[in-house]
Amino acid sequence: MNRFLITLFLLTTPIILLAQQQTDTVQIAFLADVHLQDLYGTLQDNPYKGIWNPTTGKYTLLRTMESQLHSTRIFNENYFAFLAALEDIAKRGIHYVALPGDYSDDGQPLHIRGLQQLLQYYTETYNIQFFITTGNHDPVGPFAQESGKDDFLGEGGKRQPIFSTTGNYKPDSNILPAVITRDITKMGYSGITDHLQEFGFFPKESYRYWPTPFSTYSTGNYSYAKAQTAAALSNRTYEVAPGYTVPDVSYLVEPTPGLWLLAIDGNVYIPKDTKASDPKNSKSYSEAGIGYNQVLSHKKHLVEWVHKIAMEAEQQGKTLIAFSHYPMVEFNDGASEAISALMGPDKWQLNRVPSEEVAQTFADAGLKIHFGGHMHLNDTGIQKTKKGNTLVNIQTPSLAAYIPAYKVLTVQPDGILEVNTISIDTVPRFDELFALYRMEYAFLKSQNHPELWDPTILEAKNYHAFTDWHLKELVRLRFLPDDWPKAFKEFMLQVSGADLLALTRMSSDDYATTLLHKKGNLKKWKKGLQKTQKELGQNKLVLSDFEQWNGLDLITDFYRIRSADQLALSDIGPERIRQYQYLAASFFKYQQKGDPIQDKLGLFLTILNRFLSGAPSSHFKVDLKSGAVQDLRPQ
DSSP: OOOHHHHHHTTSOOOOOOOOOSSSSSSEEBBOOBBBBOOTOOSSSSSOEEEEETTTTEEEBBBBBBHHSSSSSSSHHHHHHHEEEEEEHHHTTEEEEEOOSOOOOOOOOOHHHHHHHHHHHHHHHHOOEEOOBBTTTTTSSSSSSSOEEEEEEOOOOOOOEEEESSTTTOTTTOOOOOOOOOOGSOOOHHHHHHHIIIIISSSOOSBOOOTTTTTOOOHHHHHHHHHHHHHHHGGGGEEEETTTTEEEEEEEEEEEETEEEEEOOOOOOSOTTTTSSOOGGGGGGGGTTHHHHHHHOOOOOHHHHHHHHHHHHHHHOOOOEESSSSSSOOOOOTOOHHHHHOOOSSSSTTTGOHHHHHHHHHHHHTTTTTEESSSSOOOOHHHTTTTSEEEEEEOOBBTOHHHOOEEEEEEGGGGGGEEEEEEOOOOOOTTTTTHHHHHHHHHHHHHTTTTOOOOOGOSSHHHHHHHHHHHHIIIIIIIIIHHHHHHHHHHHHHHHHHHHHHTTOOOOOHHHHHHSSSTTHHHHHHHHHHHHHHHHHHOOOOOOOOEEEEEEEEHHHHHHHOOOOOOOOHHHHHHHHHHHHHHHHHHHOOTTTTOHHHHHHHHHHHHHHHHHHHOSEEEEEEETTOOEEOOOOOO
């Protein structure tokens, strides 16, 4: 990415005049899981430019639609969404922006350079200060490592491998010869912090205070010179296991009087085999995606440091806002146990759910509010402890997933925080790559590809709709095949909403007979529907509305709610939500225990109910003194 391309983007959007920031409040924007892939970056050691886009007349380095429809994140269009979000932030006059990790694809030089140039542009042009911390994608490991992808889009719609070294991919007739470049390696801590040192990782003279877990000074004897020495990566390491020393780039910054931003490096890289592995090789370590469950076991110095910082903030009257990549509080609205029972303990990334001990530990260490990412979810979790402490964990959505959004925190007097979630629905140039996707689709179709993606996604009218299509295809192509119990999935894919209401009045054996033989238990089925119709009328619902949707629609809305929480309600509609709630209430009223299908459906509806009744996540207020969270949405 370069300034010429940034200027081209800005020409497509209105000119923005910055408003003066209010003196009695401070605003911070949180953008998590940006996953920037520099579509228009330049490889420094290879003449390859990407694929020619006839729509723009430019070469583009993009990934295939097939690959991004099997991923929980969009690879390409989030580039434009990030630019749109930064423009929106500038328009609102916000001068502090925190990025809680995963701001790159995989920490490659190509994409980190693009991010660096982009953040520098907005710093210089709009006086925005950026504060970032690490995610499990940046860095992927503590040290640099060879890498590459075989799913870039190449000529004729074929896959184009781009790797850092030869011999890392298996060629076939649908893959072009590999492009080799060092710009696709995965950088470790040294490369990441070197490129991005100006955005919080290293101190600035303008900061009023900037310590690390390893620095020895305090606010009373702080100096910029001392901070510079403490910032050296060699002074920010710990021993994760005997003989295995890795960096920890956590830091605290006071960018304006009274505001302390605590950037926690929650990455934990644990050696796989301490007797036979190289301590300087990233391949010797497990990945960091599990998060805070491993911080408690292998990074205990962080808990002690957080407690120290929280005590100092309390004593000095500072407002302490913590952010990191990983959630500190369970993000499934208390439904994790039911999810495990329905899907299995190794599904739905349940290994990434922080234990209650994590939330209790950091709440009792003094943290009151924390912004996380990692899960690409919009959610608010609240943990109260026996000691009377409360931690509010705010999950920031990803711009690369449904619904694309970021959070704005307004710090008000007397410990009151207002949190607003800003959807990025309209994104200039979001359809800029569609001609290339059509070429890809034509090639896959000519090869009789067994699982073609649905080209209807290319009819999306805006970025919000595009991410919705991404989620629907992700459900069809990945989630349903990989996560759902086969018998329950097959059952759900052949029923309507009215059928599910009938099921509440009969056993699944009877219902299966009805489906297969049409007339076998029709009398019993009709009797059940007659009871349902009476109750529906009492609840101001109509049976015909339940016939308008099916099990797949319900499952898709289930994922919408899980991903976007309150943000998804307008897409689904209040009437459909009422129908789902009535179905759940009716089911629990008549449920027959021990029936296999009904047991699964009971778990499913329990999870859906939990998602629909979680803490406010769209627009709400947090009282730091009491820990109370108040919904600010119009009722």
